[in-house]
Amino acid sequence: MPSKEIPLKETSGSQGESPLLDGQEVVVMAHCLLNPLTRVKGLEPLEFSPAGPTMQLPCPEALYLGTERWAVTRNQLDIPEHRRFCRSLIVHYADLMEMLAKEGVRVRVVGVAGSPSCGVQTTSFGYAGGRVHEAEHEHVPGRGIFMEELIGEMERRGIPYEAEEVGKKCMNEAEFGSMPGIEPFMREERDRFE
Numbered sequence: 001m002p003s004k005e006i007p008l009k010e011t012s013g014s015q016g017e018s019p020l021l022d023g024q025e026v027v028v029m030a031h032c033l034l035n036p037l038t039r040v041k042g043l044e045p046l047e048f049s050p051a052g053p054t055m056q057l058p059c060p061e062a063l064y065l066g067t068e069r070w071a072v073t074r075n076q077l078d079i080p081e082h083r084r085f086c087r088s089l090i091v092h093y094a095d096l097m098e099m100l101a102k103e104g105v106r107v108r109v110v111g112v113a114g115s116p117s118c119g120v121q122t123t124s125f126g127y128a129g130g131r132v133h134e135a136e137h138e139h140v141p142g143r144g145i146f147m148e149e150l151i152g153e154m155e156r157r158g159i160p161y162e163a164e165e166v167g168k169k170c171m172n173e174a175e176f177g178s179m180p181g182i183e184p185f186m187r188e189e190r191d192r193f194e
Contacts, residue, residue, distance in 0.1 A: 022104030025052060028097065029110040030118035030147075031059035033166065038062040040071045046112065046167045053105075055096065058089050060117050060146045073124040073137050074116040077145045086117075086149040094153045101159045109154075111147045113167035119144035120151075120165040 027050045032038050036045030038059040061069060061077075064085055097107050111120035123144045126137030143151065147163075154161055 021100065023106070024104075025106040025108055026055055026097075026100055027052065027108050027110055028055045028057060028093070028161075030112045030115070031057055031062070032112060032118075033110065035059075038067065040069065041067075048110070048166050050110075055093065057093060057118075057146075057150070060086050060089055063089070070132070071127075071137075072116055073127045074119075074142070074144055075125055076127055076129070077116050082145060083149060086146045087153070089146075090150050090153050094150070094157060094159070097154065097159050097161075098157050107154070107159060107161040109147070109151065109161055109163040111144065111163065111165040113165045114139040115144045115165075115167075117144040117146040118165075120147050120163045122165065 029048070029050060033046060033048040033050075034054075034056050036043075038061075039045070040061075060082075061072070064082060065072070101107055109120065111118040113119060113122050114124050116124045120143060121141065122139050123142045124137050125140045127135045151161070151163060
């Protein structure tokens, strides 16, 4: 059966802008938000349901370390080779975001709270290396390596964006106890660890 073509209305737009895309938003998201199979084993899937156009980024940790990897922290990934690898993954996505932004599309980046790669506002720190053993780490303010490289590339290209993260953050009361509305969250976190 032949496909039916749907004609598009002809509209006049300003030079270089597509009136059909102007003002739309694309959600550029961490890979595991749609594919939880790439998360470190034992981590629960995150609830996230994007609406509208989306762009799923690759998972740098699964591609670099595999799906059988141990949990890692930002300081372990912060090495020149891993940063080069992240930049190599980013370039084609940044090309597409740049083209869409020139057509008036708003770019919203969504990362994962506490991730050593895809944290936007919080990432992880700790694990000093050595033999495999139970190791403590903490979630701290800052970006994960992959998001740091992605957002840096977007800024170099002049791509306007908004960035946020989803998921729980393990915060300590001394750092975040004075934030409005944080007390119920802190009670939940204390109950979870007691």
